[in-house]
Amino acid sequence: MKPMGSIPADYRGENGELIIGGERVSKIIEAAGDTPLFVYDLSIIEARIDRLRAAMPAGLLIHYAMKANPFPPLLGVMAARVDGIDVASQGEMRLALDAGAAPSVISFAGPGKRDREIEAALAQGVTLNCESASEVDRALDIGGRIGIAPRLAIRINPDFELRGSGMRMGGRATAFGVDVAEVPDLALHIIAEGAEWRGFHIFSGSQALDPDALVEAQAATLALSARLSTEIGMAPPLVNLGGGFGIPYFPGEVPLDVERIGIALAQAFETHAHLLGDTEFAIELGRWLVGEAGVYLTRIIDRKRSHGETFLVTDGGLHHQLAASGNFGTVVRRNYPVAVANRFGAEAEEAVTVVGCLCTPLDRLGDQVGLPQASPDDVIAVFMAGAYGATASPSAFLGHGPAQEVLLGG
Numbered sequence: 001m002k003p004m005g006s007i008p009a010d011y012r013g014e015n016g017e018l019i020i021g022g023e024r025v026s027k028i029i030e031a032a033g034d035t036p037l038f039v040y041d042l043s044i045i046e047a048r049i050d051r052l053r054a055a056m057p058a059g060l061l062i063h064y065a066m067k068a069n070p071f072p073p074l075l076g077v078m079a080a081r082v083d084g085i086d087v088a089s090q091g092e093m094r095l096a097l098d099a100g101a102a103p104s105v106i107s108f109a110g111p112g113k114r115d116r117e118i119e120a121a122l123a124q125g126v127t128l129n130c131e132s133a134s135e136v137d138r139a140l141d142i143g144g145r146i147g148i149a150p151r152l153a154i155r156i157n158p159d160f161e162l163r164g165s166g167m168r169m170g171g172r173a174t175a176f177g178v179d180v181a182e183v184p185d186l187a188l189h190i191i192a193e194g195a196e197w198r199g200f201h202i203f204s205g206s207q208a209l210d211p212d213a214l215v216e217a218q219a220a221t222l223a224l225s226a227r228l229s230t231e232i233g234m235a236p237p238l239v240n241l242g243g244g245f246g247i248p249y250f251p252g253e254v255p256l257d258v259e260r261i262g263i264a265l266a267q268a269f270e271t272h273a274h275l276l277g278d279t280e281f282a283i284e285l286g287r288w289l290v291g292e293a294g295v296y297l298t299r300i301i302d303r304k305r306s307h308g309e310t311f312l313v314t315d316g317g318l319h320h321q322l323a324a325s326g327n328f329g330t331v332v333r334r335n336y337p338v339a340v341a342n343r344f345g346a347e348a349e350e351a352v353t354v355v356g357c358l359c360t361p362l363d364r365l366g367d368q369v370g371l372p373q374a375s376p377d378d379v380i381a382v383f384m385a386g387a388y389g390a391t392a393s394p395s396a397f398l399g400h401g402p403a404q405e406v407l408l409g410g
């Protein structure tokens with residue numbers, strides 16, 4: 001038997017059946033008509049937002065990085081409850097606007113923005129988080145042509161990185177952001193050209209579980225912002241501090257102490273109040289807000305033995321839940337938490353390997369995990385499926401098609 005991650009404490013069973021969003025899994029599947037299925041529990045997302053607001057300094061803006069989960073009903077909820085939506089393409093921008101987000105709270109990051117994307121963003125009044133000096137110039141040209149003063153923030157490639165981050169984004173040669181040394185001149189250029197300078201966007205990494213690493217990165221971000229504002233001679237209207245808040249996917253990982261981060265951030269604001277007292281601050285989170293609120297449900301089609309191992313073959317797989325298969329930015333494959341949804345809470349009775357229906361040995365959802373006895377027609381629940389699940393998986397691969405998605409609860 002190999003270890004697996006812990007099921008988030010938000011979930012419970014009733015008469016041996018997993019409940020999601022207040023409903024029994026069998027009912028949810030009946031209503032949807034088929035498996036596989038992503039189920040998102042709104043009450044968990046609301047609890048995360050409430051906890052974060054209580055933990056963070058008053059006035060800190062909370063943005064949702066929608067690439068984590070752009071499912072329209074979920075996005076509609078986020079647009080109503082957070083202070084901004086961060087998008088990374090014109091397609092995402094359109095979804096955010098359709099979900100009811102005001103253009104003034106949308107910011108558009110990402111390298112390789114096309115002219116038509118820049119034009120659409122400017123025409124809507126969306127802020128561009130510019131990734132290079134040449135992108136700033138293209139935005140200024142397009143703004144001049146269509147008669148709109150662009151709203152431009154500078155994404156900075158910071159001269160530090162987020163320790164222990166699952167995906168390091170700063171402190172090195174990168175396609176993301178403008179090197180620190182070039183930032184003051186670029187900000188002055190934006191201001192001189194009559195555009196609306198919106199400040200800085202500094203994203204230093206993702207999936208960190210060490211609160212001290214996040215505290216350090218936020219303090220470094222504030223110090224960098226203060227130093228640059230002195231060089232520019234003007235404080236940034238807004239600093240987007242990035243995010244990087246992780247969730248515990250794997251054995252031995254523990255949930256992030258966000259309260260501790262909030263206390264340290266309030267102190268860092270105090271430290272820099274003389275230079276940044278009028279600056280607004282935001283954090284942008286994807287996975288921490290929605291990751292634990294999603295469960296991927298897949299039905300067992302076949303049970304077989306091979307060379308002494310038991311395999312449960314399901315109707316799902318890595319085409320929906322690539323990250324759980326260990327093929328989305330991980331070096332060593334480890335087990336996400338999984339359970340038999342219709343025997344929830346039962347003791348583990350055997351070690352089984354849960355695989356998907358794709359014709360590749362990469363398609364493993366659980367490797368020799370301890371589960372209660374399960375057979376065809378039973379339902380496997382893969383937890384931690386609310387972020388980078390449906391949206392970050394190759395659903396066209398092998399032609400099985402995408403999974404359904406539903407939002408429940410709240």
Ligand SMILES: *Cc1c(COP(=O)(O)O)cnc(C)c1O
Nearest residue numbers: 065068203206207243285286287
């Ligand atoms: C992906 C991304 C995020 C969200 O990261 P999470 O790990 O999901 O919180 C935030 N900001 C930027 C710029 C990103 O690219």
